Amino acid sequence: RWEANRGQVEGIPAGENVQNLGEHYYPRMCIGKDAEWIKVYAEGKYGFVQDGKPVFSQYNDNIHCVEFKADPTLPIYIGLDAGLGEEAEKRNFRKPPYRNQLRALIPHTSIF
Numbered sequence: 001r002w003e004a005n006r007g008q009v010e011g012i013p014a015g016e017n018v019q020n021l022g023e024h025y026y027p028r029m030c031i032g033k034d035a036e037w038i039k040v041y042a043e044g045k046y047g048f049v050q051d052g053k054p055v056f057s058q059y060n061d062n063i064h065c066v067e068f069k070a071d072p073t074l075p076i077y078i079g080l081d082a083g084l085g086e087e088a089e090k091r092n093f094r095k096p097p098y099r100n101q102l103r104a105l106i107p108h109t110s111i112f
Helices: 025-029 034-040
Strands: 076-080 088-092 102-106
Touching: none
Parallel strands: none
Antiparallel strands: 076 088, 088 102
């Protein structure tokens, strides 16, 4: 349950402009939202939010992503999505025991 900070949390200033927003502004805004969304939009903290449904909802950077150097003896493939977001991905297919691993998602505003 999310609770508005009216100065009761030590070290964190009270919310701004709450007298003009009304008592139920933030609680109503948070209905049906997950903790990360609330952290970003209600608490004004940095975080990660997404729109739409994730392709893989259980994805976790700490589990599914590792740093690596591309194998220069293998090709790098670039996949393009000309749909709504026009994102691209770069893949470097590695030799067994590794699987085909996604290397990077590139926003359409980037030059690669």
